[in-house]
Amino acid sequence: MIPRLLLASALSLCVASATLADDIKMAVTTSFHNSGLADVLLPEIKADLDLDVHLVVVGTGQALRLGRAGDVDAILVHAKSAEEKFVSEGYGTHRTPFMYNDFVLIGPADDPAHIAQTQSAAEALASIQSTRAPFVSRGDDSGTHKKELSLWFGAGLIPDDFATTWYQAAGAGMGASLNTASAMNAYIMSDRASWLKFGNKGDLVLLFAGDPVLFNQYAYIPVNPATHPHVKSDLTAKLETWLLSARAKSLINEYRLNGEQLFIYNAP
Amino acid sequence: MNDILQGLISAGWLIITFDPDLIEIVLRSLQVTVGAVVVSSVIGLPLGAWLAVNRFRFRRFVIALMNALMGLPPVVVGLIVYLFLSRSGPLGVLNLLFTPSAMVIAQTIIITPLIASIAHQAIRELWAEYHDLLISVSTSHRQRICTLLWDGRRALLTASLAGFGRAIGEVGAILIVGGNIDHVTRVLTTAIALETSKGNFSLALALGFVLIALAILINATVHSLSQTERSGRW
Numbered sequence: 019m020i021p022r023l024l025l026a027s028a029l030s031l032c033v034a035s036a037t038l039a040d041d042i043k044m045a046v047t048t049s050f051h052n053s054g055l056a057d058v059l060l061p062e063i064k065a066d067l068d069l070d071v072h073l074v075v076v077g078t079g080q081a082l083r084l085g086r087a088g089d090v091d092a093i094l095v096h097a098k099s100a101e102e103k104f105v106s107e108g109y110g111t112h113r114t115p116f117m118y119n120d121f122v123l124i125g126p127a128d129d130p131a132h133i134a135q136t137q138s139a140a141e142a143l144a145s146i147q148s149t150r151a152p153f154v155s156r157g158d159d160s161g162t163h164k165k166e167l168s169l170w171f172g173a174g175l176i177p178d179d180f181a182t183t184w185y186q187a188a189g190a191g192m193g194a195s196l197n198t199a200s201a202m203n204a205y206i207m208s209d210r211a212s213w214l215k216f217g218n219k220g221d222l223v224l225l226f227a228g229d230p231v232l233f234n235q236y237a238y239i240p241v242n243p244a245t246h247p248h249v250k251s252d253l254t255a256k257l258e259t260w261l262l263s264a265r266a267k268s269l270i271n272e273y274r275l276n277g278e279q280l281f282i283y284n285a286p
Numbered sequence: 287m288n289d290i291l292q293g294l295i296s297a298g299w300l301i302i303t304f305d306p307d308l309i310e311i312v313l314r315s316l317q318v319t320v321g322a323v324v325v326s327s328v329i330g331l332p333l334g335a336w337l338a339v340n341r342f343r344f345r346r347f348v349i350a351l352m353n354a355l356m357g358l359p360p361v362v363v364g365l366i367v368y369l370f371l372s373r374s375g376p377l378g379v380l381n382l383l384f385t386p387s388a389m390v391i392a393q394t395i396i397i398t399p400l401i402a403s404i405a406h407q408a409i410r411e412l413w414a415e416y417h418d419l420l421i422s423v424s425t426s427h428r429q430r431i432c433t434l435l436w437d438g439r440r441a442l443l444t445a446s447l448a449g450f451g452r453a454i455g456e457v458g459a460i461l462i463v464g465g466n467i468d469h470v471t472r473v474l475t476t477a478i479a480l481e482t483s484k485g486n487f488s489l490a491l492a493l494g495f496v497l498i499a500l501a502i503l504i505n506a507t508v509h510s511l512s513q514t515e516r517s518g519r520w
Binding site (some may be wrong): 043052072073074075086087088089197215216217219248 | 372383465482483485487488
């Protein structure tokens, strides 16, 4: 009885993990996945290429780690210097930047630091710092966190010196950090997509956007078959050709969330 | 409060309409968890009985270790299983990472100590009762263990159900080794974590209510099939 059950469950597992069409695994960042763009692109990729792209949704740091270990066939992230290091160390064949979106500053509707009137991201952050208004940082070494830190440095401020009475490192993903900010009615930096899709906004509103330093470039990197011979490099090349096609360009540029364009296609 | 009500309504709606995505992740949750419970029971129940019947030098230490392992942090188990199954790890060639099989492996490691500990506790009491009888008819070790397992089957069922309970609600380990890939390794708990991170509390709660209902349903079914509560039997 028990061995038979065991066999049956083992068999059902094998059946479940076998798929008929070609498939690859791609590690993507949470911000990309939260945007909902994947739900538009993946069915089109399936229709055009008969290719199932299985997304492993993680932070940029973990995505790079999965690529390094050869656990995925390609990665789609947004952290230029880390990506260049990844490629130069031989884990990726090359880096293909193809679209960008932007980061926005979110905060309580009454805007105690008056960042809505500021002219640059640096000015907005300096204003939050000088009023000691509560600010939630991702604090998880993700691409978004690294970006936030670079903006503080750009404003001539050192986040390490900030008092925890107002500057709180959540150590969590974008969604969880937004939940924290919503509960504390605090300022936070988010990618636009995660913010638009976020369902627990509470009293928070979008206060500042548009400074070019807030632009966020996404790049596609196939894992290097010379380092990891088992990766499906023919399929990742096929996907790359598709991403660089006019079809991908129009799908990405035409994607709207709540009536707003999220991504701007800029492949060379 | 509003979110909770909304969650209950959405849960009802998802179930009534037989939402295909919901059915898929419920079945995958069951597949992974039942797989892990079966494997863990095959290992844990005889192990518990064996520990009750045998006397050896490090027995106490083994029992204490097993009890301690009941509290294994799932995230750590997930990370270790990931490192083993990763392409760069020792078992990378098996290509099991990000599959339901990897999730079964992680959950098996988490619940085997729990099942073995509870089984050991139950069998130990039964062994105290059966000891003289089984010794006097000069049974082999194997026969003793089989007799104890069979006569203690109701208590052992509780051990397996406790393992089921821990596994069905577990998220930390399977998120790491499964990757929460849509239509491949997404199960109820990882879907709940994902929806919470999107701020969709009502959908997350709805899935949570479905999970709780599923756990109750499974337990009730198993109990009624095994007739543990039949009148005249204690």
